Amino acid sequence: MPVMQLLRGAVKHAGSGPRCSVQRVISAARGVSSSSRHFGRTHPQSCADTDHPKVLITGGLGQLGVGLAKLLRRRFGKNNVILSDIRKPPNHVYHNGPFIFSDILDSKNLREIVVNNNISWLVHYSAVLSAVGENNVALAKEVNITGLHNILDIAAEHGLRLFVPSTIGAFGPSSPRDPAPELCVQRPRTIYGVSKVHAELMGEYYHHRYGLDFRCLRYPGIISADSQPGGGTTDYAVQMFHAAVKTGCFECNLRSDTRLPMMYIDDCLRATLEFLEAPAESLLSRTYNINATSFTPHDLVRELQKALPGLKITYNVDPVLQAIADGWPMALEDGAAQRDWGWKHEYDLSELVRTMLTHISTGNQLAQAY
Ligand SMILES: NC(=O)c1ccc[n+]([C@@H]2O[C@H](COP(=O)([O-])OP(=O)(O)OC[C@H]3O[C@@H](n4cnc5c(N)ncnc54)[C@H](O)[C@@H]3O)[C@@H](O)[C@H]2O)c1
């Protein structure tokens, strides 16, 4: 009886949703032997557990997607991980594995991709980040909120495991800052932060209401050598590395004492894979903080100057970005992730700097050699 009620609820929901049809929900529920499988409260393993999952990554050409695809392809096989975006991929990405165009605002196209490719896991990376979002609120609302609604509906209809990253930006000036706990006041003052709190809450709602296998990590600012950040408040840190190696000088747009949580990309992508693979029954929560290191621009400069003593930094503070950063936490409390699925970061600031400098210098030498 509860199963039928839930299924009816799901059908009702799908019928009233903007682009869902009752028929599709019924077909999705018919595709499995137990009708509770997709929409019940039993929180099943929604991917074929004995097989490799078939993964779709949206927004895959940003700072994180290509690296995640590489990691997942190593684990699940090249053809089991499809990158997608609305931009044309560079040649090396195009030739390294399946890539398709997918606009998350086009739910029909998205649905076709999921069905035609037998997708079982969806990693939803498409987003408009904090700085770009404050410049274009309408775009951020559309991509981060309307786009998310499309993703949630399709994931629920087709019984997908859905990963949506959240961020330190989901906290605000009234949240505890050092560290920010898993559960606390979340009143962000950016459209990016508001959309991410919305994503956390909607995903958890779909999990409790329909049994969607929703999984969400709050990422710190991510530092990467071979992919560029896409318009966030933490971008300064990545830019400083490149400028330090290439020109020896950098103008920083945040105050020198602005402390923010940061993470090297390898830690972030490993966390994502480990969390995606964690058995559903070990997850006492559906949204977790993950933490690695925290530093200020001044800390980063000091660490960089150990290897590049001539590095010159000037400060030209952007008031919009500074206000965003001042409302974000300085560190995240990640004890629940450690306890439930064994999370542990590997890169502290000195290891992160050493690794970034090695990658950027090697990349530059290779570029010069060709
Ligand atoms: N990079 C970080 O420091 C960081 C930190 C916390 C959370 N996150 C989250 O991780 C995810 C990935 O971040 P990222 O740094 O790779 O972002 P990014 O800005 O570099 O990339 C986002 C991608 O989304 C794509 N996109 C935009 N509109 C789209 C649409 N309508 N349909 C499909 N794709 C569209 C863009 O083309 C872009 O390639 C985001 O959700 C972001 O909020 C990132």
Ligand SMILES: C[C@@H](O)[C@H](N)C(=O)O
């Ligand atoms: C922190 C994160 O969400 C992103 N790098 C931003 O600054 O917007």
